[in-house]
Amino acid sequence: MEQVVGPQAGSGGHSGRAYDQSFAREVYQKVDSGDEIKMCMQCGVCAASCPLKEKMDYSPRKIFTMIRxxxxxxxxxxxAIMLCTSCYSCKVRCPRKVPVVDVMHGLAHYALRQGYKPRVETALFGEKFWGNIYRLGRIDEKDVAQRYFLGHGLVPGIKLMLENKDMGLGMLFKKRMKLLPERPIKNIKSLRKMLDKAKAMGKGGAA
Ligand code: SF4
Ligand code: SF4
Structure with missing residues (x-):
């Protein structure tokens, strides 16, 4: 399973340290929604609910165990923390009301800030995911998946689609994906302006 590339030397990360006993405290204090992990009782409902469980190297439950x-x-x-598609199955079903999706995104943002870089596959998925947000103002899971798979080339893309058909069917059954195409939200132009501005700020192009 593909992994994310660790931070380079001098990037400010903790390269070369596989274990850090203070990590749980670090997550509680520095990761958005990180302190919510304290409520987790390791029941595994989130792991069982996740439509991407086959594709993730670790389930959300396992991620929380490893943090501890x-x-x-x-x-x-x-x-796994980079792959979460915000379907909310885990958050809705968690018996302890742990906002699993928020923690996963918090960890992804924190990892990026610490100098970890997603490899090509994950970066391609992120590009298609955010392209979808820009075009529609929401996520059309079918569209993201098709663009991601075809981003590998036509023949490999079709092969990937066939390999992942069970995941697509799972999302349909869980009502996390619709058959019909999603339409852009009403104020999509305003959203695009905001996203353009945020992108420019990220590049240092705005005050
Ligand atoms: S469903 Fe909630 S309590 Fe159960 S393992 Fe997942 S985060 Fe923890
Ligand atoms: S929100 Fe993310 S972690 Fe939670 S079930 Fe969906 S894909 Fe899995």
Whole structure:
């Protein structure tokens, strides 16, 4: 399973340290929604609910276990935290009301800030995901998946589609994906302006 590339030397990360006993405290204090992990009772409902469980290297439950075990590098280089598609199945079903999706995104943002870089596959998925947000103002899971698969080339893309058909059917059954194409939201132009501005700010192009 593909992994995320760890931070380069001098990037400010903790390259070379596979275990860090203070990691749980670090997550509670520095990761958005990180302190919510304290409520997790390891029941595994989130892992069972996740439509991407076959594709993730670690389930959300396992990620939380590893945070408590101090496995800093393994968690921050995990491809799972970058793959979460915000379907909310986990958050809705968690018996302890842990906002799993928010923690996963918080960990992804934190990993990027710490110098971890998603590899080509994950970056391609992110590009198609955010392209969808820009075009529609929402996510059309079919569209993201098709663009991601075809981003590998026509023949490999069709092969990937066939390999992942069970995941697509799972999302349809869980009502996390619609058969019909999604339409852009009403104020899509305003959203695009905001996203353009945020992108320019990210590049240092705005005050
Ligand atoms: S469903 Fe909630 S309590 Fe159960 S393992 Fe997942 S986060 Fe923890
Ligand atoms: S929100 Fe993310 S982690 Fe939660 S079930 Fe969906 S894809 Fe999995």
């Amino acid at each position: 075990a101090g496995k800093r590098d393994t968690v921050l280089s995990s491809q």
